[in-house]
Amino acid sequence: MNITKKHVLIGVSAIALLLAGGFAVKSFTSTPKLVVAKAGDGHDHGEGEEHEEEGGAIRMDAATITRSKITLVEAGPAPVSRDIRVTGTVVADADKMVHVTLRVSGIVTEVHKRLGEPVLPGDVLLVLDSRDLADAKAEYLSALRQNTLAATTLSREEGLWRKQVSAEQDYLTARAAAETAAIALAAAKQRLTVLGLSPAEIAGLDKQPFSLGRLEVRSPIAGRVIGREAVRGELLAAEKEVFSVADLSSVWVELPVYAADLPAVKEGQPVSLTGQGGRSAEGKVVAAGATLDPQTGAARVVAALDNGDGEWRPGDFGSGSIQAGGEMADIAVPASALQVLNGDNVVFVRNAEGFEPRVVEVGRRNSRFAEITFGLFPGEQVATGNTFLLKAEASRGEASHSHAH
Structure with missing residues (x-):
């Protein structure tokens, strides 16, 4: 009886040891499988399976690059200013604008230019009928005739004096009158110039005395009408700004x-x-x-x-x-070459197959250039312009790689 109980105890103990050993073996053999699965990111890759877009690489030939309007630049020194x-x-x-201002009062009889219309130097902007201008022109014409008469009288008196026919006093009187007439003519001419008449218009007054009150206001420069403050029939005062030309x-x-x-x-x-x-x-x-x-x-x-x-x-x-100025960067790329992919700054570097998205570290930057402090070598070609197309391709490649298994 005692022997039988002893044998039973020995058998039970042996069975317990065998069960415990089995659990231990199962535990040690399952742990490496979990580690391997974690290291492989949960993907079981079949033998011989190819991943051409592994890492987001983009295959693109030269013709496609040209068609996509993607330009290439070499990384190198560039000014990265503040x-x-x-x-x-x-x-x-x-410096290229004029305000056309009236120098005499009058009534607007014609308006030749509208807002936004192009003009050339000398183009007539408007026509004014001015009583004050008519008076100034009449004064000039009178002075012109007085000057002509005084000059003729002086010439005659000088001839008579040299022939000793008339007294010297008559000659001196004629010369003084001629000088006075010349001064009056110059003053009348200057007044017309101040009122806005050109030398050609002044010279032609004696041929067109019937239009004494007519004043053609002209543009002094080429440009466009950007301001107009005149309408037909309006009575305008002197010093009124009527046109702006730029x-x-x-x-x-x-x-x-x-x-x-x-x-x-x-x-x-x-x-x-x-x-x-x-x-x-x-x-x-x-x-x-x-x-x-x-x-x-x-x-x-x-x-x-x-x-x-x-x-x-x-x-x-x-x-x-x-x-606002700044120092040169040893390696810089155009700001348009930078894209953000998965939270990282990347540039797309040209290689034999197409482009490689490469993570870079960016230093100073402005609206035109970005300094690259790590991740790029001088002379490497990067894409600039339409790089959002490359970013889309890289993102699509990563997405398909993530969901293909």
Whole structure:
């Protein structure tokens, strides 16, 4: 009986040891499988399976690159200046604009130009009928005839005096009268010039005495009419501004710059401006703002923009930056070459198959260039312009790689 109980205890103990050993073996053999699965990101790749878009690489031949309007630039040194962000208003270039002002009162009888219409130098803007001008012209014509008569009398008296026919006093009197007449004629001519008549118009007055009150107001420059303050039949006073004409082949942009940024702004610095509809322009600072507006605390900085295509008009608004100078970067790329992929700054580097999205570290940057401090070598070609297409391809490649298994 005791022997039987002993054998039973021994058997039970042996079975317990065998069961415990089995659990231990199962536990050790299952753990490496979990580690391997984690290392493989949960994917079981079959033997011989190819992944051409592994890592987001993009296959693209030269013809596709050209068709997609993707341009290539070499990474290298470039100025990465400090950008001062500004907003501004387009105004006419004050050096290429005139305000046409009346110099005599009168009634408007004709208006020849409308707002926005182009004009050339000498084009008639309006015609004025002026009593004051008629009086000035009559005075000039009278002085002209007096001068002619005085000159004839002097010539005759001088001849008689030299032949000793008349007294010297008569000759001196005639000479004094001729000089007085010449002075009166010059004064009358000068008055007409001040009133706005050209030398050709003054010279032709004795041939057209019937239009003494007619004044043709002309444009002194080529440009466009940007202001008009006259209508037919209106009685206008002297010193009334009737037209504004501006040459808009170049325009100014008034840019308020606050005192904290003003010391960095200098004449000649480049300015980039972007307006509505994607318009953009490059210019230069022509006035750095000598005083501050006490109301806003900002100075008036003026930039000149080339406007040969006429895209910018006075009154337009734009935003942009003043490139206030800075040091050269050893490796830089255009700002348009940078994209953000999975939270990282990347550039698309050209290789034999197409493009490789490469993570880079960015240092200083402005609206035109970005300094690359890590991830790119000098001379490597990167894509710029339409790089959002490459970003879309890279993102699509990563998405298909994630869901293909």
